[in-house]
Amino acid sequence: MNDAKEKRGLDTRRKILDAGTQLMKEQGFESLTVRKICERAGVSVGSFYHFFNSKDELFSEFQMHTDQQDQSLLEKKGLLEYIVALYLQHIDNCCDMGVEFTSNYYNPRNKAFNIHTRRPGSYPASLYGPLLAKAQSQGEVKTLLPAYAIVEDLRAIVVGNVFIWCSSDGMWDVRSNTERMLRTYLQTIFTEKYFQRFPKNQSVGTD
Amino acid sequence: MNDAKEKRGLDTRRKILDAGTQLMKEQGFESLTVRKICERAGVSVGSFYHFFNSKDELFSEFQMHTDQQDQSLLEKKGLLEYIVALYLQHIDNCCDMGVEFTSNYYNPRNKAFNIHTRRPGSYPASLYGPLLAKAQSQGEVKTLLPAYAIVEDLRAIVVGNVFIWCSSDGMWDVRSNTERMLRTYLQTIFTEKYFQRFPKNQSVGTD
Amino acid sequence: MNDAKEKRGLDTRRKILDAGTQLMKEQGFESLTVRKICERAGVSVGSFYHFFNSKDELFSEFQMHTDQQDQSLLEKKGLLEYIVALYLQHIDNCCDMGVEFTSNYYNPRNKAFNIHTRRPGSYPASLYGPLLAKAQSQGEVKTLLPAYAIVEDLRAIVVGNVFIWCSSDGMWDVRSNTERMLRTYLQTIFTEKYFQRFPKNQSVGTD
Amino acid sequence: MNDAKEKRGLDTRRKILDAGTQLMKEQGFESLTVRKICERAGVSVGSFYHFFNSKDELFSEFQMHTDQQDQSLLEKKGLLEYIVALYLQHIDNCCDMGVEFTSNYYNPRNKAFNIHTRRPGSYPASLYGPLLAKAQSQGEVKTLLPAYAIVEDLRAIVVGNVFIWCSSDGMWDVRSNTERMLRTYLQTIFTEKYFQRFPKNQSVGTD
DNA sequence: TATGAATGAGTCTTCATTCAT
DNA sequence: AATGAATGAAGACTCATTCAT
Numbered sequence: 001m002n003d004a005k006e007k008r009g010l011d012t013r014r015k016i017l018d019a020g021t022q023l024m025k026e027q028g029f030e031s032l033t034v035r036k037i038c039e040r041a042g043v044s045v046g047s048f049y050h051f052f053n054s055k056d057e058l059f060s061e062f063q064m065h066t067d068q069q070d071q072s073l074l075e076k077k078g079l080l081e082y083i084v085a086l087y088l089q090h091i092d093n094c095c096d097m098g099v100e101f102t103s104n105y106y107n108p109r110n111k112a113f114n115i116h117t118r119r120p121g122s123y124p125a126s127l128y129g130p131l132l133a134k135a136q137s138q139g140e141v142k143t144l145l146p147a148y149a150i151v152e153d154l155r156a157i158v159v160g161n162v163f164i165w166c167s168s169d170g171m172w173d174v175r176s177n178t179e180r181m182l183r184t185y186l187q188t189i190f191t192e193k194y195f196q197r198f199p200k201n202q203s204v205g206t207d
Numbered sequence: 208m209n210d211a212k213e214k215r216g217l218d219t220r221r222k223i224l225d226a227g228t229q230l231m232k233e234q235g236f237e238s239l240t241v242r243k244i245c246e247r248a249g250v251s252v253g254s255f256y257h258f259f260n261s262k263d264e265l266f267s268e269f270q271m272h273t274d275q276q277d278q279s280l281l282e283k284k285g286l287l288e289y290i291v292a293l294y295l296q297h298i299d300n301c302c303d304m305g306v307e308f309t310s311n312y313y314n315p316r317n318k319a320f321n322i323h324t325r326r327p328g329s330y331p332a333s334l335y336g337p338l339l340a341k342a343q344s345q346g347e348v349k350t351l352l353p354a355y356a357i358v359e360d361l362r363a364i365v366v367g368n369v370f371i372w373c374s375s376d377g378m379w380d381v382r383s384n385t386e387r388m389l390r391t392y393l394q395t396i397f398t399e400k401y402f403q404r405f406p407k408n409q410s411v412g413t414d
Numbered sequence: 415m416n417d418a419k420e421k422r423g424l425d426t427r428r429k430i431l432d433a434g435t436q437l438m439k440e441q442g443f444e445s446l447t448v449r450k451i452c453e454r455a456g457v458s459v460g461s462f463y464h465f466f467n468s469k470d471e472l473f474s475e476f477q478m479h480t481d482q483q484d485q486s487l488l489e490k491k492g493l494l495e496y497i498v499a500l501y502l503q504h505i506d507n508c509c510d511m512g513v514e515f516t517s518n519y520y521n522p523r524n525k526a527f528n529i530h531t532r533r534p535g536s537y538p539a540s541l542y543g544p545l546l547a548k549a550q551s552q553g554e555v556k557t558l559l560p561a562y563a564i565v566e567d568l569r570a571i572v573v574g575n576v577f578i579w580c581s582s583d584g585m586w587d588v589r590s591n592t593e594r595m596l597r598t599y600l601q602t603i604f605t606e607k608y609f610q611r612f613p614k615n616q617s618v619g620t621d
Numbered sequence: 622m623n624d625a626k627e628k629r630g631l632d633t634r635r636k637i638l639d640a641g642t643q644l645m646k647e648q649g650f651e652s653l654t655v656r657k658i659c660e661r662a663g664v665s666v667g668s669f670y671h672f673f674n675s676k677d678e679l680f681s682e683f684q685m686h687t688d689q690q691d692q693s694l695l696e697k698k699g700l701l702e703y704i705v706a707l708y709l710q711h712i713d714n715c716c717d718m719g720v721e722f723t724s725n726y727y728n729p730r731n732k733a734f735n736i737h738t739r740r741p742g743s744y745p746a747s748l749y750g751p752l753l754a755k756a757q758s759q760g761e762v763k764t765l766l767p768a769y770a771i772v773e774d775l776r777a778i779v780v781g782n783v784f785i786w787c788s789s790d791g792m793w794d795v796r797s798n799t800e801r802m803l804r805t806y807l808q809t810i811f812t813e814k815y816f817q818r819f820p821k822n823q824s825v826g827t828d
Numbered sequence: 829t830a831t832g833a834a835t836g837a838g839t840c841t842t843c844a845t846t847c848a849t
Numbered sequence: 850a851a852t853g854a855a856t857g858a859a860g861a862c863t864c865a866t867t868c869a870t
Contacts (some may be wrong), residue, residue, distance in 0.1 A: 011830080034865060044831045045866085055865065106370075107314055152371065155387055160367025163313075164359065181360055184395065210850080212849070241840065251856045256841065258854095296856060416831080419870070448861065458835045463862065465833095518842060520726055520784075566785065566801055574781025577727075579775065595774055598809060655844060666845085667867080676844065803870045831870080841862070846856075 005150045015041040020058055025097060029059075029104035062105065078198030079135055080186050083128050087158050087182060091175050094162055099170040106159070106166055140194035150189060157181050222248040229266055232304060235309035237267075253290050261376045269312070285405035287393050288344055290335050292390060294365050298382050301369055306377040313366070313373055347401035357396060427465045429455040434472055439511060442472075443518035447621035476519070491550055492612030494600050497542050501572050501596060505589050508576055512583040520573070520580055564603060569593050633670045636662040641679055646712035646718060650680075683726065699819030700756055701807050704749050708779050708803060712796050715783055720791040727780070727787055761815035771810060778802050 019041035023032055023126050027186045034055055045117055052058045094102045133147040145153070165174040187200065226248035230239055241262055245252050259265045281289045301309045340354040352360070365385055372381040394407065437446055448469055452459050462603055466472045488496045508516045547561040559567070566574035579588040601614070640662035655676055659666050673679045677779055715723045754768040766774070779799055780794045786795040808821065 045367030156367030156371055159370045163366045163370060164363055193829050253856050460835050558713060570781030570785055573784045574777030577780045578777055667852050
């Protein structure tokens with residue numbers, strides 16, 4: 001009985017979240033209204049405020065998930081490809097959600113971007129940061145830069161590319177360009193030792 | 208006597224523009240109100256609409272100028288340093304305007320970012336694109352990528368860095384990081400021929 | 415408990431409608447303001463927009479009802495008197511609502527006047543049109559003009575009179591004049607056969 | 622020198638008046654703005670207020686002129702035809718100005734309609750009122766109604782018809798209908814004596 | 829858990845009018 | 850006679866949020 005009620009609540013919560021995402025995809029953030037969201041979700045305004053303390057709280061839950069990559073990729077193709085794959089997955093996510101949504105998500109005001117605020121796992125970085133440090137200690141990645149700085153560099157590359165993609169209204173091949181830039185960058189920081197294990201002319205398909 | 212009136216009008220217009228910029232620096236775009244702007248400018252709401260057709264029109268006039276760099280730099284230190292200096296100037300601009308302003312400026316929705324829309328001279332890229340092409344034809348820059356693609360790459364790096372700086376609420380050294388990334392990237396695309404004329408261990412001070 | 419809420423809503427809606435009618439009577443349409451209406455209704459502006467999508471939508475609900483005439487009149491005094499009574503009822507309505515209100519209602523822009531748009535029953539015409547056609551087929555009304563044209567003629571007479579009444583700021587006896595004109599007109603279209611059943615020197619009191 | 626200045630002033634005045642009429646024809650009264658009028662007239666706002674004390678004053682000058690009919694018509698075809706011709710001329714005026722303009726002109730609020738306010742010659746009535754009284758004294762028009770009442774009746778017929786024409790967005794043959802109603806009415810008030818001079822089956826072309 | 833009526837401060841925008849030049 | 854910059858009150862409408870049921 002109690003469980004049933006709880007489940008119903010969770011359902012409503014999800015309905016609201018979904019409606020919000022949908023509307024953001026369709027109309028953008030500017031015109032996102034609590035009322036509209038509720039109408040789309042088939043739920044009353046009151047319910048909204050039962051589950052979320054404010055409109056902003058809802059927004060902060062919008063996510064562009066990056067799930068753990070297949071661990072086997074790491075073993076088979078190496079860290080470089082693993083990192084590339086992680087970010088390409090994120091790019092694919094963006095393409096999937098569309099320019100409208102991404103334009104709103106890719107906003108410095110979106111606190112999901114602040115590395116200090118975001119919860120673990122919500123962004124690729126945390127998934128490979130430790131691996132990078134380990135690779136450095138094994139002499140497979142140069143130690144010119146600390147691991148966290150490399151992470152920031154890669155992130156800047158990805159963010160910059162997505163941003164430009166948005167600005168150009170989607171008329172631009174983000175995927176190829178980002179992949180190329182990531183590879184170019186990564187090849188300068190991985191060592192010969194690494195490339196002996198995983199030769200350079202490999203590639204990875206993510207479709 | 209016509210001149211006097213015209214001058215007065217231009218003054219008012221400028222007062223409004225300045226007040227808008229100020230408020231944006233202080234409070235951000237979200238809370239930018241026509242009334243607030245007018246109060247700050249010491250001007251009536253009616254005057255606002257005498258000079259601007261809408262609030263949006265005002266926004267579209269906000270500019271982050273990038274003036275031509277000192278031409279002598281190009282000759283003395285070479286194209287690589289010239290490009291770095293151009294972008295660092297932009298970064299300095301951003302720091303100058305503050306996180307609030309830049310966060311709003313750095314928004315995919317801001318059409319000032321769309322390379323297809325923006326007017327010539329409003330962004331560094333257009334200032335060195337042709338120089339890059341010329342350098343390629345002279346064998347000083349690798350031809351692996353066409354000039355325009357290099358421009359996009361550099362832009363992605365800068366945009367990404369500024370974006371992250373905004374997201375982190377300014378708690379991050381954009382300048383150094385961007386400079387480092389730009390140099391790393393540029394060193395992979397300039398040829399030995401270029402570096403014979405302009406050895407690598409030069410640096411440029413822009414303060 | 416759902417019912418209670420619904421009833422409350424309907425109440426508010428009515429309060430707004432009433433306040434609007436009142437203010438229109440007192441001050442005319444020109445100075446009809448959403449805020450004023452809400453103040454008078456003792457209701458917030460938000461509530462107004464909860465029930466009406468716009469100010470115009472409210473206006474379109476203002477009605478000058480013409481209820482069905484007592485059916486017995488038709489049988490006792492005949493169609494001619496019935497028609498006269500219907501229109502006099504409308505005139506009385508106008509006098510009741512006052513010059514201000516009527517001036518605004520009597521505006522070609524008020525689509526309530528467009529015979530093609532208006533809903534059945536909202537204007538006297540539809541109440542006797544069919545009766546007129548029937549009377550023609552029974553030889554009690556001349557067939558020189560089709561029924562619908564007669565309806566338009568009568569309507570023109572009434573509209574014209576009310577219009578003049580409005581223009582003269584109410585300083586004019588609409589009622590008598592309209593009645594006289596209607597009778598004059600109707601006596602030229604009804605046949606002898608009709609007047610044998612219902613002799614001419616009858617009259618009807620509607621006070 | 623002085624004359625030249627005065628003429629220039631009159632020109633400006635006329636330009637404003639014309640621009641106002643034009644705009645009213647095109648866009649209706651609702652959206653009539655002093656600024657728009659001035660722009661159309663190619664004149665400054667200041668000039669407007671030099672010639673008119675207020676926007677309303679301009680409006681009150683808008684006219685739908687009815688010029689004196691050809692006097693010969695009166696002699697050749699008689700008073701009945703003369704009156705019909707006068708009103709048909711007004712109808713033609715309305716058609717000419719279009720539904721937009723007329724809808725705004727035909728507004729009880731337009732004081733041009735108030736018989737007490739309007740200046741002599743601005744409406745057909747004054748052109749034939751005295752003639753009607755004279756005809757009564759000569760036994761050519763029935764004396765059941767005083768002349769002024771007949772005038773009001775005719776006016777009501779015309780106003781009613783134009784009003785309906787406006788409400789129907791011009792989809793209605795005002796001219797024929799008004800003519801028919803006027804003739805029907807007039808034939809009931811002119812005497813046999815008149816019709817001996819001017820037999821009934823005459824007609825008048827006004828194109 | 830769910831509803832939806834109610835709030836009211838706040839938004840952008842319009843526009844007749846004034847006035848110094 | 851002519852200009853047009855300046856005014857500011859007032860308008861319609863929005864929307865996150867509250868709360869009694």
